Amino acid sequence: MSFGRAASQLERLAIAVYPASRNARQNWVSLLSHRKTCTRSLSLSSHSVSSDRFHNGQRVPDKKLAVVHAQIHNALNSLDGSSTQQCPLEEGQVFRILDILASSARPQDLALIEKILENFSSLCGLSVVAEVHSHIIRGLLQHGNPQTLLNWLIQMRQKPGNVQPYLQHWHMFLEHCADMGHANMIQAAMPKMAYSGCPPNNRTFKILFKAMFNSGATLNDFTRAFDTIEQYTFWYDKDVANMLYSGFVKLNRLSQAKQIKKEFNQRFRNRAIKESPRLLEWEEDLALEVERHGLVSAIDLCKVLQKSGYNVHHRTLSILLRRSHHISDLEFAKTSLDLQASPSHWSIIITNAIRAGDLATALSSYAHFRSTGLPLSAPLLQPLISALCASAFRDNDDKPIDHALELYDELARAFPSSSPNAALHRGDPGFVRERSTGPDAYMYGTLLRAMGTSVDVQKYSGVAVLLLAEMEARAIPLQSPIILSSLIVIAMRCSSGVDEALEAYRRLARRHNAPRITARCYQWILNTLSQLNFGEDGSPPSIWHYFEIVKDMRLSGQAVTPAIYAQLLKRLAQLAPDAPEDMKHSLAACVRRVHDHLTLDPTITPDTLLWNQLMDSYQRVGLFAEAYRVWEILLVSENFDHASVSIILDACGFANAWPLAQRVYSRLTERSFLLNQGNWDAYVECMCRVGKLNDAVKLVCLEMGKDQKDVAPHKDTIRLLLTFATRSNQQDEVLSRIQRYLPDLWEELPAELGEFVIKPEHIMTTSQ
Template identity: 45%
Template sequence: MSLSRTVVRLRYPAGSFTRPVLRPSTLRRFFRVKRDQRRFLTTKHTSSLSYIPDVGIIVDKIRRCISTQNVGALHQQFYGLFRMLSGEGKDKHTTPPLTEGEIHNVLLSLASSGRHHDLDMVVKILLDLPMLCGAEVGVKEYNVILRGLIKNGNAQTILNWLMDMPQKPKNITPTLVQWHMFFEWCAEAGMAKLLHHSVSKMHRSGRRPTVKTFEILFKAHFDTGAPIKKFYDSLDLMDNNSLTYDENFANFLYDGFVKLGLADRAQEMKNVYWKRFSKKSRATDPEVIERMESIEREAEQNGIVAAVNLCKSLQRDGFTLVPHILTLLIRRTHRLDYLRYAEAELHIKASLIHWAILVSNAVRAGDLTGALSIYEESKSSGITPGAPLIHPIVNALCTTSSSLDDAAIDRALELYKDLAEAAPVPQFKQEQQPQPEHRHSPGPDANLYNILFRAFGVSKNVRKYFPIAHSLLEDMDARKIELSSPMAVASLAIVVMRCASSFDDALKAYKRICKRPNVPPIDAKGYQAILSTLTRLSFGHREKLPSVWHYFEVVKDMRTAGVEITAPVYTILIRHLALLSAELPREERDALAAAVRRAHDHLTLDPSFTPDTVLWNQLMDCYQRVGLFAEAYRVWEMLFITGRFNQASVAIIIDACGFANAWPMAAQVCLKLTKHGFKFNLRAWNTWIECMCRVGKLDDALKVVCLEMGKDQPNIKPDVNTVKVLLSFAARTNQQDEVMDRIKRYLPQLWHTLPTEINGYLIRERTAVVDPK
């Protein structure tokens, strides 16, 4: 039966449950639940009766899953294995059950799938690797995972994995080989834009690009016929990473353009490369460079002791040990004992830069406590606090979440105080010299103030930091430091707005900050933060709802400043009004509904902006949440007539019909959609099921789930969420047993995958582990 025929039938009172291939009397027998069949469903679950297979059985099943690449079954079997090895069977199994090669095959299969829960399982396996196969996590395992991710082909997932590697088991910094595996795949796939973006971000993982990295990038530009601007942008990126002139790369550039038949351009680019990078060329003996590289390679591959021994060996051969050697030895670690060992063995005193490397690596690995400990140890060792030491920690303390606690901000302020006292204002004035590009000032700089102001802006206790913000502004003036970031200006405006006593005061305070001398104009991101703050302001009973007038006064400022008005400008307000609908008492709903209508008026009367489907969907959802079903339906009709609706639009209007108890309207929506050949996705199907349940058609909803849902759509099947919807409404009439019995009869595969407890309902019969075969 098609969806349209189902809708036509369901527009009237529910009748018999029919299907062309089965007689109604037969179906009634199938769906009748006997008393003895309900008993197993309501008996309390006892975990001791569950069947727990032997480790050997689970391992055999894992091996079969590896050969068939059954990722779903791998999850099930590994959870059982973890339970056995760390729980009841922990003392019985001392020998690792799997080989390293088998684990590598498992990691490859999971990474090739690339879904979030598969990658979570990858991390879980890495954490328990010694227990599973007796091996330690190393570069080999991450190479296998990377090959799987590349096989999956989601470039953003690969980039995220490489960037987060320092925070994953063993805190391993991705190697150049691993980065280049990814870059070469990007180049072969023609993703030069993503490749450029990834190269610009890779330093955050603790690994900087090399000339070889840029050879891959420029080759991608050559292969894709990129415009000349892309080549200049990539040269800028080389410059930002402080690379030096390389004759081989110059020839590579020249040859690349010549092969494209652009000889004139080839000479031009070679000359540009020479002019920009020749002055940075290090007049260093190639043999010295080779020895430096060998020391760094030895430290990374074989550890600090082996690298220090190599340094001593080279020193005996006449090689001079310089402080930069310490940098090479600790570049990939945040272990303080490594630095202490290298200092003592090589008789080289660590400088602020070396301590800053350890701090940065600790922060990058997610060890903020360790970073603070290293910082305190540096002060005990006589290191004067400097920006390279303090910046990473302050940034980590102040950007860990959108709502910071006082302890984190207070600790950041203590670090700021250390830095300010190390470079006091009078000294700063006497030594006022221009700082080299891309370098921090000796004391607090604009970036540090920007971070602190942003932290004040999101603090729950903003009034506590309001006077501190003023004192920091005075300190900036004394040090002749100007606010350099539009976001910092916006953050200051947010602080004063949140400390205002009314919407009028908040608007005046925001304008005062914007008029401060020498502040940069607020950008789109800053304005969005200010608008978001404005929606959340509340000043007692009289001014509890967001002020739409004040909101659009800020929008007017945006337009005057030449900032483009985009969808988020309206989304921020509409989404917040929708959220308020669940919090406000019923007597305040009229005022909330009026605010939604006014926002809609601004949206339709704005000649500079054309709303997209996503924004219309949000407005439709907002209308239905505040109880204005008629307005929501009018938005839907506009979307349907113009053909601009999508799956989300359908789910929202069906949901609105259900809450408004407007079954005829829901049926009409579905009939029109089926006439247009529209196919529901899983979310729309589940919303349709919920709508039927909400208007009192539980029996019909259950029949649709068992016999009709996704019938002509191979990739659409009822899932756990579908069952949860049915059970939530069945509980109101004590029909849970009937629902579960029908699911078991008609959807046995789904029934076997359901969790033991759903919405408080216990499933009693399935205790044995299901064989994935």
């Protein structure tokens, strides 16, 4: 099948799945009317309200933060890398510092926390364990922004120490959300809990119900919450039933109290515990033992509990393996407790290996699983397919997609479309979603999304057609936002021009009965549109086309996030460096128009990342004055970060604005803001660009790294100095001063600096 035919057939088949009513009128949203956008000056006062919206929760006094900053930076600077060095801080001091920095939760303070974690053992002689994160989480709770805390929990595994969040950590966060009435935040966090290896339990759902009462949830809200709970491990608890009943009684809604209790009993009475009433307590003890002390200790505890009446079973093995990602753990647990492993236990091992970033081990475990003769299922293969597709995107390589399609084919052959495949398979109750045993909508969405981001989208257009036909044969409705957005992206990338791409979006997204596109899917579609390039000139993306889709996004009820603006600004900035002069003027006008949209959008709350991107885009298209005004906004609002500093210093350098660069540096010094390595390099480059080479060399030799050992001059710093020195034939003098003041670094200069480096004896002669 040719590429053109495949793309056309894909679009026709996708539209066919959404049959439009014959009598329905197709109401297309017209293109945003073209208008001339006057050059708008960015005044500080016009953004004062937006700047104030950065702050959430209580503010830590600046003096208190300044003391803590000085204390921790002095401690970090005192480290010399020696294993025998005495630790500069005591345990209580470092925990107090973490508490204060977390309570502030400014971007620079969160970055400093990670710096502390990187050097934790040297600072206080301790390892980064779960209790360390408990201190940070308590501080973030004081700050009061639930999204910041949720981000920390999600990213804990990637932070120094590689600590997975405990169930206790999650419940600290959820209790805070419940007190604030953030029931939606709790429901959004539950899948992330399960993915982190801490599936929600009965206590989690009690917290959810507490939050729902605090937020004024309706009876229908509670019944919808029951739908969510059914996907997880939940044992019938009459205390929960009484909690629901009494909650509505307190609201003087007696009839609804009776109704909710009846609904709860009907839904969950079949999950009543028929064993010892202490079963939940025993299993929570086992889960905690696995988290704190590992598999061997948990198995020992299990044997102790057996003497008290605990009977090991299928679920016991799931609890014991919740942190394991090697087959050896599975074999050891099976043998120790005389249990048989099911596909769901293998799935736990494979999924944990993927979470640990070890895809090779996961694939090896799957190969071993296939040799056991146990049956395949979607919950077992989905983590592997997802990981392979993610790898393809990360490495910009389509081979993992081909491997994922091979795994899909294995499952499709095991469950042909003619076989009964609609029955849901719950498997281990700890799974996040109810899943079919064979290919399902979630798996098709994963594969189609990977094809949408593939390197060679033409290669997969025909495959996408076949997958859609498979879905139709299996009677899987095309109601997934991921699937719809994937088809839109594939169709847009297969288009021959930007107008055709927008028309493909309209036909697919605005069909009758089309699923509602999510905010993340809109972001993907918009990013794809901004990246389309149908000519060799790298023309700027169409602002009007872009904001037509943004308008659809807003009309659909989705919040337009800062990332929607930031990704378009980033694309404009990427096109600027190599653009001819006339195109650069067009790019500058585009950046101004995007800023106009941002200024006039009352629904948007800009974050530091968005302001940074706006500042960078302005400076790259040659509008330095506008870039500097954005910097003033960030400075006054105290929400700049290290990236902000590097951007404005670069801008000053390219604009030959040395007095303003000096002002930036002095105002940062007044705030006791310590530059990082990138900031120092940006400042050095700025000095070189404005003709201050001698001052730059003096700064590198005498000041850089004087009070911060982690930002000492390095090879790239010297390379930067020499690049500018050769323009004025001053490399001999620069090298002489480097040899005199930085002898250790001089010895490490690499061979690739040979075009700059001259003979040492000549340097010494020159310097004398």
